[in-house]
Amino acid sequence: MTDPVHRPEQAAVRGLLRAVGEALDGPVPREWQAAIKAIPRHRFLPERIWLEDDQGDYAPCDLSTDHDRWFEAAYADLPLVTQVNDGHPAADPADAWPSSSASAPSIVVRMLRDLDVRPGMNVLEIGTGTGWNAALLAHRLGPKHVTSIEIDSEVSEQAWASLNATGLDVDLICGDGSLGWPRRHPYDRIISTCSVRRVPWAWIEQTRPGGIVLTPWDNPMLCWGLLRLTVQRDQAQGRFSPHSAFMLMRNHRQDLRIFRDVVRDEHIPEESETTLSPWEITGDHWVARFALGLRLGDVWTAWEDDPGVDGVDARLWVATTDARSWAAVDHDGRHNKRFTVWQYGPRRLWDEIEAAHHWWEEHDRPAPTRFGLTVTAERQWAWLDQPTQSVRTLDHKAPRGCPSRPVPHPLP
Known part of the structure; x- marks a missing residue:
């Protein structure tokens, strides 16, 4: 008999699965349906989240004072801001900028589906965030097969608490994800939940030949795109798809005005x-x-x-x-x-x-799917249609970061 206490939660999960299936133009794969039912999303959210208002600013929404709105947001197929200003308080809502978030569930499932994990594989996740993605992986593969890295100590501690509360003792590290985690390599899969402007070579080195690296993509003009690389012995290569917009990896940031x-x-x-x-x-x-x-x-x-x-x-x-x-x-x-x-x-x-x-x-207005990237230890380059048609070589040096809003200034 179903416990009536859990009926709202079960109904919310069913609604979320329907919404994700509509976004993916097909049902959620069975293995990920089972994981989402077993590991409800709201249990990995902090008591305070930030929701965007009509002016584009972020206002806090607290579980204790606005339970229904908080719970509804938890099961909407939308990204949720879980931290602003790297954990520092914002004096005014207009000064609040997202620094950590829970990805939209449809993007989570799309990436997990594209990652193509199977029992026995070892996975490294870059960017633990709330821990929900790591929990879904651990439900599918077993906790001992999942390693996750989070650079923010406050975010990492909360994810650790949520994971342990569900009995999923994954290997969680607080550190710089761009360096990977060599102690447990080689990995069959590496998945990043933050976007990059060039792929860290450490990720390629720590993935076994035939393995996959999946990461959101960013360039200063547009944060959009998903890159799926197949690793070979001396390089990795793959194509983009027109999905995802994730926060930039923290050591790729720059405050330019x-x-x-x-x-x-x-x-x-x-x-x-x-x-x-x-x-x-x-x-x-x-x-x-x-x-x-x-x-x-x-x-x-x-x-x-x-x-x-x-x-x-x-x-x-x-x-x-x-x-x-x-x-x-x-x-x-x-x-x-x-x-x-x-x-x-x-x-x-x-x-x-x-x-x-x-x-x-x-070139007939090519979409992201016609572009790809090749990564070696010495260089990496973007290409159109095939690797020999280079679009641009990417610098291996540390990248510069994101611009900010302009301030009025007259020209001659």
Whole structure:
């Protein structure tokens, strides 16, 4: 007989499985259905989560004071912010930025399905987060076959408590996931729950030949895409898919601001015009932005509405992550066929964007599935259709990170 205390939980799990199946265009695989039923998601969430409001800010939602809303969020097929500002309090909701989260269940299941684990395999997870993903893996493989690394000590402690409460004693380490965990290698699978801009070679070294490395992808222009690599003896190679948007690995971050780090009063930009609309490379143009991000590398964009400049309704900023080059594209609010361009620095960034966009169109507007990545100990490169058609070689050096919102600033 079913315990009535657990009926709301069981109903919520059934609803979540239906929602995940709809998102995946098919039923959740049986092994992962069993895992989700056995390990309810809400048991791995902190008592305080943060939900986005109508203004795009994050406001706390506490289990103790808003149980129904908290529980409903726990079983929605949505990502949930579980920490803001690396655990430091935010004085104002507008100052709260996500630093740890629970991924949307449909993305969790998609990645677990793509990981293709089987009994007897050993898995290394990069980014424990709440611990739910590690728990699902442990239910499928057994706790002794799962190792998980979390860089944040507070997040790690909470995940440890949740895992132990469910009797799943996985090997949980608090440390830098980009280094892997060589003490238990070789692994059959490595899965990352944070995005990267280049694949750490340590992950390849610690995966046995024939094994798989699965990680979300990020470039400064767009955080989007999932990369699945098959490891060989001296390299790893695989393709992207158009799924997932995860937080960037912490040691890949950088707090870049247009007018603090890039634009200076003494900069004298060159003026020109363009017929390429700035909206063609921003907004919902995910496929174009993904391709341009792979092609251009360390280039990011930021919109500035109503910049406070006469005759300018909106401005798109483009800059390099080394803060040496920038461009601005102005829209006057009336004409949509010609735009004013300002460029400064050793790289003419808008010229590069125009060339990259033309290249993308010439190649029949390729989607992420036509792109791939090859990783060796010396270098790694992105390619189109096949590894011999290189799009760009990625630097092995430590990456620069994410931009922040621009601050109004006039141009000549």
